[in-house]
Amino acid sequence: MKSHASTLLAEVRTFRQNHPDVRYVDLIALDIPGHFYGKRYPIEMLEKVAAGSPLKLPQNAVLLGAQGGLFKIGDYCFNDGDPDANRRLVPGTLKPVSWESQPLGQMLMTSDGTDAPIEFEPREVLAKVLERLQHKGIHPVVAFELEFYLFDKTLDNGLPQFARDPLSGDADDQPNLHIERLSRFSGVLDDMAQTAKDQGIDITVITAELGPGQFEINFGHLDDGLRAADWAALFCRSTRGVALKQGYRASFMAKPYLQFPGSGMHVHVSLYDGAGNNVLAAHQQQPLRHAVAGCLELLPHCMPIFSPNHNAFRRLGGTVNAATRASWGFEDRDACVRIPESDPRNLRVEHRLASADANPYLVLAAILVGLEHGLDAKREPIAPLNEDRSSGSDFPLEMLEAVRAMQHQAVLRDKLGAEFVDVYCENKRQDHLAFQQEINAREYRWFL
Incomplete structure (x- = not known):
């Protein structure tokens, strides 16, 4: 001490x-x-x-x-x-x-x-999961990727406006992946990246995403799961602050525009044993298949974590690379659990379902519990999307149904803690009900 x-x-x-x-x-x-x-x-x-x-x-x-x-x-x-x-x-x-x-x-x-420790504190929940895996001789290596939107600093009657192109002064209203957009917004993006590095965060790839004013920033891989989640949380804070300083708003809101792609939190996870061997790659990748099966089995019960609010459920389906069923596939971005192409040493899962505004500590904890459950249960997964485009299992698409699916799931209560599950589910239920306690203009328009 x-x-x-x-x-x-x-x-x-x-x-x-x-x-x-x-x-x-x-x-x-x-x-x-x-x-x-x-x-x-x-x-x-x-x-x-x-x-x-x-x-x-x-x-x-x-x-x-x-x-x-x-x-x-x-x-x-x-x-x-x-x-x-x-x-x-x-x-x-x-x-x-x-x-x-x-x-x-x-x-x-x-x-x-x-x-x-507070049993329902998000960082404590993740710490307990990591400690249990360590006792089993399993050491995760983790990397987060976060998507976000830039908006004009001024709202229009409370609604976001497209970010202004610094060169032309026009609204950036064309969705694309053009490298030129990175150049046009280089001032604010460079400031965001440098500020994150000043916070100790290893910033790697920056991408102009499909939505207008939408970007993705990737972080380096870490063998400390807590620090990886710290990075994701701190990045959100610093990015919002830098955007305001530069005359923009930055938001990790899951679905700010119905007509454009939502923002996700993608998490890459590899698992290694004490000797540094990739656990998922052993025995012709059979542990990988077991781990995927565990993730998919628990995924429908973790939806309040992956989609933590009403808006986050809007992101699922209807646009590119956002699934509405629990699925997996090799090099397939339509899958919830994607297996990127890699050598055996770097074999990993990429969990793509969580929204960008989800709690990174809890997202990582839920993913690790799914992998752990799969390695323990040793079940075969459903067919990957590469073999069957219709493969997948249903998961809840609204909050109250999702909370019911999570609250009494035995594996989650055991691995994440029963007290946490009860507190978290009630918090989400109450938040959802509070959100419903307002009549908006459309409701009057339809029913008055």
């Missing part, structure tokens, strides 16, 4: 030396809907926390709904006295914030690794 505290203290002191103008640091963590919550600490107080002073925040901050409201979930929030819970600083995450008007820092905090 002393070594851990001294490492953190050295990190804070080095940061202060390198950034003497920073007076405050945002201590942040991701809640269930995937939003950051936290507190802004004076840098002097952060040094005390790093040295071992307690860091406590309300436990129920993790339970906030998509709009920040509290829901009655069991005894939480209204019958538990709203207790504090211990958090700890995540080493290596203290970085400068460059998109604010004043010098600022930020650092991740979490309850995992404390004496009493």
